[in-house]
Amino acid sequence: MNAPLQMANLRGGYGDADVLFDVSIDLGDREIVVIVGPNGAGKSTAMKAIFGLLKVRDGSIVFDGQDITGWSPDRVVQAGISYVPQVSNIFSEMTVHENLEMGAFLRKGNFSSAYERVYQLFPDLKNKRKAIAGSLSGGQRQMVAMGRALMLQPRVLLLDEPTAGLSPKYMEQIFQISRDVRDTGVSILLVEQHAKQALAFADRGYVLAAGRNRFEGKGSELLADRAMAEMFLGG
Amino acid sequence: MLDFINFYVVPGIVTGSIYAFAAIGITLVFSIMRHAHLAHGDMATMGAYIALAASTMLGLPVYFALLLAIPLTAALAVGTDKLFYEHLRKKPKILTTMSTLGTALMLRSIVQVVWGVGTTSYAKGITRPNDWFGLKIKTNELITLLALAVVVLGLAAFLNRTRWGKAMRAMSDNRDLALLCGIDNARVITLTWLIVGGLCAISGFFLGINTEIKSMMGWNIILPAFAGAILGGIGRIEGALVGGLMIGLVEELSVLFIPTEYKAVSAFAILLLVLLVRPRGLFNGKII
Amino acid sequence: MGFLEALNYPIYVAIFICVYSFLAIGLNVQWGYAGLFNAGVAGFFAVGAYTSAILTSPDVPGRLGGFGLPFIAGVAGAMLLSALVALPIGKICLRFRGDYLAIVTIGVAEAIRIFARSEEWITGSSRGIQNLPRPFGDLPYVYSQLAYLALVAAILLVVYLLVERQSASPWGRMMRAIRDNEVAAMAMGKDVPFRRLQAFVFGAALMGLGGALYAHLGRSITPEAIDPMIASFLIWIMVILGGSGNNRGVLAGVTIVWIIWTASEFVTDQLPMEYALQAKYGRIFLIGLMLQLVLRFRPNGIFPEFRPTQKDSRKPDKSDKA
Structure with missing residues (x-):
């Protein structure tokens, strides 16, 4: 698979404390990938790691075959990744x-x-x-x-909880626009609080808990997974 | 009525213009660099003395001396930033504020050692005001008001129409996002100091030409200038303009109600009042 | 007798060090513990000095006073009034970040200086207030100085122990928590503005105490004494050079800076007249430069605050990959 963005075994956090312990995420070409998980799982932190906004102590972030771990935000932007906090x-x-x-x-x-x-x-x-x-x-x-x-x-767009606080109508609209954006050739990685809706809409999903990967797979498969549903989607 | 205007309103507007020049610079530093610039007054003093030196040593007409003082003071502002503030960028902003106080003392000391603590002026003798149907305005006062209009309009055009002007607004608006857009913060900061240094020279010069030149002249306008910036709303150029003018007017009019010695305190009283009831100021500025 | 007279100057210097220590410890309570930038120390110093002077001085026609109260009442009044002046200032400013407090305290000091110079009926304007009682003032000069030093040092010891005890108490830990991470402290339910106000007012009271002891030392107070260059800015350098947050460091800072300062005066006084005046202004450059150098090279001071719960941030973290 041609994956423009690969995060492998990331460990890091703010200051001296680690928030991420072992997080690996791949984003494929023209793919929409969602990260879900409980509060404090490190979802947004994983995203910020790409932008050099926290200390990465272990692991690597590769974009287009280039190791971009620890790059400054403007360099990451210039390389072709955009971020919406x-x-x-x-x-x-x-x-x-x-x-x-x-x-x-x-x-x-x-x-x-x-x-x-x-x-x-x-x-x-x-x-x-x-x-x-x-x-x-x-x-x-x-x-x-x-x-x-x-x-x-950009080749990759990062969206941090784009639907937080929006009405269902706007949520649907944002998802639809994301698909349109993807169709113009942009890969999208997003963090979502609305796990069910997001998994239904995304190509693939990752479930993070306590700074580690817990589940990953196609959105529909994750939704169908009983163990995962009971733990993270409230049954 | 005309007497009231000639004795209180005209001086108030002229003083207010000088405060406005200073308040605009203060509001730029406050909103883009996010710290108080306590050296603002003493940097204005420095600008005034540089213009004085240029006019006496090079024999330049005073307004040409000002044109020389602007870039020199601007360079001085950038230099103090590189020397003293740059290494504090990632630390709590209050340390930079403290550092600006150190800069203020150093600049003042240089002025006092080089030029002494006496009082001087750009031109000897008393200039008589022009009479416009009873309205008495001196030429220098007219030029002050004209310069304020030019500076405000020019700055507004720069901030609203040019790429780097917009970058300055972006950084004042949302610093982190500006970084995510790839806006070079260091360049915006240098650009801001250039403008602020130039404004310091202008405010110091017009203070000197309308009153007198002395080593404490700048420190004495720091409170009214901050009051003007906060009254207008931090980050608002138009706010600093209106705020500065209002503080100048209030100070001049205050002598009708309180003893003259307390003129300087009236600006401070307004500052406290604004912080108490409307900390965002008249134009809904930022609270840093 | 000759031996004691040789001690005249050192005793004089030591008294000043003690007096400025009150200002510095007061500032340390505000800045070192609560992170408040009070740029108008001189103002609170002046309130203390004038209050004690008015309460204790003999009657002068046309001026408020003639209460002739004892020294101790003057000192108590000084602390109280300084605290009362600080209270509304703190209430207005402490809702915001520190820069506003810095600007406003500069204004307070300025307003108080103007007040002291203008209100003849309260402060005696430029002549000031004279003939204050001085404890042990009836003794021969050297003994009187020595006794005053002992008195001031004893009060300083009490203040130091009080502040240290307070600093080691849960109150002190909470203050540092607020200073280091306001958001977290707020989230834990701490009333941050109120705690800061406490520190600000308490610090101001100590500055008032310093002002009172200064006034009684010279038996007078005039507007010249409220020189922000010394009573505000030099105190700042003492605190941050010594090590804000650490009272012993601050006391060392007072001693070092005051000795350098008086020594530099000694040097400039040796210069010929025409240079002496300029050199005097040059010393202000020294204050500014010292402030910059400390911020740059010794931001934690010579004696940094001892914080057992945290790693020393100045040492590179070995687990970091640079």
Whole structure:
């Protein structure tokens, strides 16, 4: 399998304390992979590890055959991975259009086609391009955040709980847009709190608990797994 | 009525313009670097004296001396950042604030050793105000107001229209996200110090040309400048403009109600009041 | 007798070290324990000095006072009033991060300085307040100085032991927890703003005590004494150079910095007139530079706070792969 992103046996955390003990995650080409698990399992931490936002003490992160472990965020972005954090993921005092522009900050030359693609994916944003991002609804802000992350045309998009606090309608919309994004050739790794819905929508899933891999497999298989369902999905 | 305007409102607006120049710089440091810049006043003093030196030693007209003082003070600001603040970036911001106090003392000391503690001015003699149908305004005062308009409009255009201006706003808005966008924080910080240093020179110069030049001149405006920045709302250029002007007006008008000695305290009282009832200021700025 | 007179100067220096130690320990309670940046130490020092002066000095026509209270009442009043001034300031500022407190305390010190210079009926404006009682003031000079030193040192010892005991108590541990990780402390249900306010007010009271002892030493207080250069900024260097959080370190910091400071004055006084004045201003550069150098090379001070529960952060962690 051609896997653009491979995290192998990661151990690390913030300061001196470890949060991850042994986490391995592969993300294939044009694949949507979801990480689920109980609170404090290290789901978001695993994602932050890719962006060099924590100390990785053991294990490796390989992107496109290149070891990117411990790279600074701007280098990771430049290599082709974009990240949408769970909170404060937009420039709330800037307009929607300026948010996208900041997303393309590293891009040289003309990138009007990038705007076009993002506005095509998020038609709602096109009418609001002059609006201050902080004044939008939660779902629209999530779209701004994703749009901003897509401006550099990354190969991999990381989404940290993109549907947290959104209504079911917006959740469905975010999932649908994620599929559209995937179809443009982007692999997506996301962390989700809504485990059932996310596993149903993703290609594959990983279940983390206490900083270690517990289960992995196709989304539908994980959903059908009784042991796993009883432990993590509330029966 | 005209007397009221000539004696209180005009001086208030002129003083307020000087505070506004300083408050804009303070608000930029506060919102982008996230610490208080306690050396702001003494850096303004330094700018004023650099302009003085340029005009006396090189024989330049004072306004040309200002054009020389701006880049020099800007370079000084970047230099203090590299020397004293850069290594503190990853530590609690309060240590940088403390370091700016150290910078303030060093700058003041340099001014006092080189130029002494006496009072001087850019031009000898008293300039008579122009009379505009009873409205009395000196030429220097008009230039002060004009310069404020130019600086504010120029800065607004830079921040809203250019790539690096927007990067500065992005970093003030959400520093972590700016990093995730690949915005080079170090460059934005250097750029900000360049602008802030230039603004310091401008505020010091106009303070000097409208009042007098002395070693404590900058330290004496640090409270009203901070009051203006916080009254306007941290991170808001338009807030610092309005806040600075309002503090200047209040100070001049305060002498109608309280003894003159307490003029300087009125700015401080407003600062406390704003922190108490509306810490985000008039323009809904940040709370750092 | 000759031997004792040779001790005049050392005793004088020692008294000053003790007086400034109150300011430094007060600042250590605020900064070292609670992480509060009080840039206006001189203001609280002044409140203490003037309060004790007004309470204890004889009557002067046209000025508030003439209470003629004993020394001990003046000192108690000084601590109380400094604390009372700190209370509303703390209430307003401690809801925010430290920078606001720094700005506001600069303003407080400035406002108090202006007040001291302007309000003749309370502070005697530029003439100040004279003829304060001084304990053991009737003894011959050397003995009087020695006795005053003993008194100040004894009070300092009591304050030191009190603060140390408080620091070792659960209160002290909690304060450090708040300082080091405010969010975690808040999550554990600690009333963070209230605890900080306690530290701020208590520290201010100690500064007031230092102010009172300063005023009684010279039997007078004038606005010149409220020099922020010494009473605020030099105190800061003493605290962070000595090692904030560690009272013994702070006392060592006071001693070292004050000796360097007085020695530098001694040196500049030897210079010819025209340079002496400039050199005096040059010493301010020294204060600023010392502050920068300590922040850069010795951020934990010469005697860092002893923290048995944590690894020494300055040693490289061996498990780290650089």
